[in-house]
Each structure stands twice: as C-alpha cells, then as structure tokens.
Amino acid sequence: MGAKQREYRRRSRAIANIRKTTKAMEMISASRIQKARRAVEASTPYASEITRAVAAVATRSTTQHPLTDAHPNPTRAAVLLITSDRGQAGAYNANAMKSADALTAKLVAEGKTVDTYIVGRKGVGNFKFKNKPFVNSWTGFSDRPAFSDAKEVAAALVAAFTGADGVAGSVDEVHVVFTEFVSMLTQNAVQRQVLPLQLQDAADETGLPVGGGSEAGANPAEEAVTARKSELYPLYDFEPSAEGVLDALLPRYVEARVFNALLQSAASEHAARRRAMKSATDNATDLIRVYTRLANSARQAEITQEISEIVGGASALADATAGSD
Amino acid sequence: MAELHVELVAADHLVWSGDAVIVSAQTVSGSIGIQAGHTPVLGELTSNTVVIRQESGEAVVAAVHGGFLSFADNKLSLLAETAELAKDIDKARAERALERARTSHDAAAERRAELRLKASMALLSK
Numbered sequence: 071m072g073a074k075q076r077e078y079r080r081r082s083r084a085i086a087n088i089r090k091t092t093k094a095m096e097m098i099s100a101s102r103i104q105k106a107r108r109a110v111e112a113s114t115p116y117a118s119e120i121t122r123a124v125a126a127v128a129t130r131s132t133t134q135h136p137l138t139d140a141h142p143n144p145t146r147a148a149v150l151l152i153t154s155d156r157g158q159a160g161a162y163n164a165n166a167m168k169s170a171d172a173l174t175a176k177l178v179a180e181g182k183t184v185d186t187y188i189v190g191r192k193g194v195g196n197f198k199f200k201n202k203p204f205v206n207s208w209t210g211f212s213d214r215p216a217f218s219d220a221k222e223v224a225a226a227l228v229a230a231f232t233g234a235d236g237v238a239g240s241v242d243e244v245h246v247v248f249t250e251f252v253s254m255l256t257q258n259a260v261q262r263q264v265l266p267l268q269l270q271d272a273a274d275e276t277g278l279p280v281g282g283g284s285e286a287g288a289n290p291a292e293e294a295v296t297a298r299k300s301e302l303y304p305l306y307d308f309e310p311s312a313e314g315v316l317d318a319l320l321p322r323y324v325e326a327r328v329f330n331a332l333l334q335s336a337a338s339e340h341a342a343r344r345r346a347m348k349s350a351t352d353n354a355t356d357l358i359r360v361y362t363r364l365a366n367s368a369r370q371a372e373i374t375q376e377i378s379e380i381v382g383g384a385s386a387l388a389d390a391t392a393g394s395d
Numbered sequence: 396m397a398e399l400h401v402e403l404v405a406a407d408h409l410v411w412s413g414d415a416v417i418v419s420a421q422t423v424s425g426s427i428g429i430q431a432g433h434t435p436v437l438g439e440l441t442s443n444t445v446v447i448r449q450e451s452g453e454a455v456v457a458a459v460h461g462g463f464l465s466f467a468d469n470k471l472s473l474l475a476e477t478a479e480l481a482k483d484i485d486k487a488r489a490e491r492a493l494e495r496a497r498t499s500h501d502a503a504a505e506r507r508a509e510l511r512l513k514a515s516m517a518l519l520s521k
Contacts, residue, residue, distance in 0.1 A: 115402065116405065119402075123465050126465070126467075217477075306437040
C-alpha cells in the first residue's frame with residue numbers, strides 16, 4: 071500500500087473512533103433530556119402555586135415588605151449565572167455568559183454594584199480566567215440538580231438580600247441568568263429578576279416553565295399564561311398574618327425560582343449537547359466519506375501508475391530485444 | 396355539597412391529588428380544618444401530619460415538612476418542600492432513621508424521622 075493511501079485510511083479510522091464517542095454522547099444526552107424535561111414538569115405545580123401565592127399576597131395586602139416593594143434607590147444587585155459543569159454543549163455556556171455580561175453592564179450603567187454568583191464549573195472557569203470577581207459558586211450538579219442544591223444556592227441569595235450574610239449593605243435586587251428550555255431545538259439565555267417581585271412578571275411566571283412539555287405544548291402554555299393574567303385573586307385570610315406569610319414565603323419563593331431555573335438549564339444543557347454532538351457525528355460521517363474517496367482514488371492512481379510502469383518496462387524491454395536482433 | 400379538590404405538592408413532584416370531604420392540617424397559628432366553601436385562606440404550615448378524608452371515608456395521611464396551604468374556589472393546595480404519604484413510609488426504616496438521628500444528635504433529622512413515624516402511626520389508627 072502506498073504512503074498516501076495509508077495516511078488516508080489512518081485518518082478515516084481515527085475519525086471513526088471520534089464518531090463513536092460523539093454518537094455515544096449524543097445518545098446519552100438524548101435520553102437525559104427526557105428525564106430533565108420530566109423533572110421540569112414535575113416541579114411546575116409547586117413553582118406556579120408558590121408564585122400564585124406570592125402574587126395573591128402582594129396584590130391584596132397593603133403591607134410593605136422587601137419581597138414585593140422595590141427598593142427606592144437600589145445600589146447593589148446580585149446576579150446568579152447558571153452554566154454547566156462540562157463543555158461539549160455548543161454555544162450553551164457562551165450564550166449564558168454573554169447574557170450575564172450584558173446584564174451586568176446594564177446594571178453597572180444604572181449605578182449599581184453587581185455581585186456575581188455562579189453555578190457550574192464552566193462559568194467559574196471563565197470568571198477565573200478573566201480575573202473577574204465573584205462572590206460564591208457551586209459546582210457538581212448542573213446536569214441533574216436536586217431540590218437541596220437549589221436550597222443551598224437560594225439560601226445564599228436570600229441571606230444577601232435580607233442582609234443576614236453580614237456583608238455591609240444588603241443586595242437590593244436579585245437577578246437570575248439561565249437558559250430557558252423552549253423546545254428540543256430552541257433554548258434561550260434569559261435574564262429574570264427574582265427579587266423584589268415584579269407583579270407583571272408574577273403573572274407571566276405562573277405559566278412557567280413555558281412549553282416545557284413538548285414542542286407542540288408551547289401554545290397551550292401561552293394560553294394558560296394569558297388566562298392567569300386576567301385572573302383576579304380572591305381575598306385571602308392570612309395565617310398567621312400577611313407579613314408572617316410573606317416572611318415565610320420569601321425563601322420558599324426564591325428556592326422555587328432557582329430550582330426551576332436550574333432544571334430548565336439542565337434540560338437546555340442536554341438539548342444543546344445533543345445538538346452539538348449530533349452535528350459532530352454528522353461532520354465525522356462526511357469526513358469519513360471524503361477520506362474514503364481520497365483513499366480510493368489514491369489506490370486507483372497507484373494501480374494506474376503500476377500498470378503504466380509495467381507497460382513502459384515491457385515495451386522498453388521489447389524495444390531493447392528488437393534492437394539487439 | 397360542593398367538591399373540595401386537593402393537591403398535595405412537593406418541590407419536585409405532585410404527591411397526591413383528588414377530591415376530599417375535609418382536610419385537617421397544622422398551621423403556625425394552630426390546627427385548621429378545611430371543607431368545601433371555606434373562606435379563601437393562605438397559611439404557613441408547620442412540619443406535621445396532614446389528614447385528607449375522602450368521601451369514601453378513607454383517609455390519606457401525609458407527613459409534610461414545612462410549607463404552605465392555600466385555599467380558594469374550593470381548590471386547596473398544600474405546598475411542602477418534602478411531603479410523603481404515610482402509606483409510602485417504611486415504618487421500620489423510619490424507626491432506624493430516628494435511632495440514627497438520636498445517636499448522632501441531629502435535631503433536624505430526628506424531627507423528620509419522628510414526623511414520619513407519627514404519620515405512619517396515624518394511618519394505622521384510622
């Protein structure tokens with residue numbers, strides 16, 4: 071076998087190995103998307119009921135509470151950025167980080183100091199590489215978040231918001247940047263203000279997670295949102311009191327929102343990885359085809375060359391014999 | 396009589412839903428019983444057992460660890476960080492967990508285990 075031909079065959083074998091890996095990763099992600107989507111759906115009743123309860127208290131009570139009333143002069147904001155622990159997920163992490171950067175720039179332009187909190191090894195790595203400061207980070211659960219993980223993250227945010235973390239000057243706003251799972255093909259990096267609660271937002275969020283069900287399910291979800299917007303909340307009796315309920319709701323509400331954001335991000339991560347790995351597998355298949363063609367034509371060229379060498383040699387020999395006669 | 400629709404929801408899944416006659420639970424300000432037609436109420440729950448009595452006379456007992464109840468339009472939502480149905484609680488395991496919590500002086504775990512036991516006992520006595 072000629073050197074060229076050997077080189078082509080070697081490359082196509084190497085690519086075939088890579089394809090095996092990417093194909094396996096694609097299939098793992100595909101199976102995990104289903105699981106992650108089910109987790110998003112399972113957490114929906116809790117998240118929407120909590121949001122509904124908060125909205126009900128907020129619209130019906132006249133009590134002043136940091137949960138519902140915007141700080142008159144916000145000076146410090148917290149941004150929670152949710153990224154993945156592992157790469158190979160296309161632009162998933164880049165989009166989330168770009169969105170967080172844009173939000174941070176916007177908040178800074180409004181004259182607020184921004185405290186960044188990060189979930190996921192990729193976000194932490196990016197911040198460390200760029201020498202950007204962050205307050206706290208959590209890693210190790212981005213692809214399969216449990217409620218206890220969300221609780222841990224939410225506890226830090228609530229502590230910063232209520233000033234219980236001992237840092238001078240509490241955070242006046244809490245934002246979350248995560249990747250919303252719209253469908254298998256569409257995931258958007260979104261920015262949501264969690265605290266203080268924005269009422270318009272509350273109505274929007276009750277329908278969350280938007281279309282988490284299926285691609286076809288996106289429209290009924292939207293209808294549900296509009297239905298809820300026009301809904302009037304009944305006059306509730308509060309036990310023990312409106313303030314008491316709000317105090318107790320605040321951490322639960324943040325937990326539910328963070329948990330929902332984590333779950334949607336996990337589903338998006340798997341969907342993004344599946345797509346990235348699918349195109350890697352497709353590209354590998356194309357490359358293998360190209361190299362097989364090249365190897366074939368190299369083999370053909372070699373054979374042609376050998377034949378012409380033999381023919382040339384034979385005729386030279388024939389000429390030599392004819393000459394000596 | 397109007398139906399009372401109950402949903403018992405934990406943070407990560409829907410635990411139980413169905414129609415009931417009366418639901419009794421413990422809020423921070425005391426014990427509360429809710430039937431259809433009750434005034435809308437939003438209360439903070441303590442970690443305790445919740446008893447949902449169905450029309451058939453059967454009772455569903457659950458252990459809820461903190462949370463809220465909200466009732467409006469004959470729809471009652473019980474939201475809890477974690478909620479377990481008494482019939483799903485393994486009594487022997489709960490006892491072991493209680494033992495373990497006592498020896499390691501983990502007050503939170505001890506309370507959780509006690510509540511689980513209480514819920515499974517309540518189911519037996521119904």
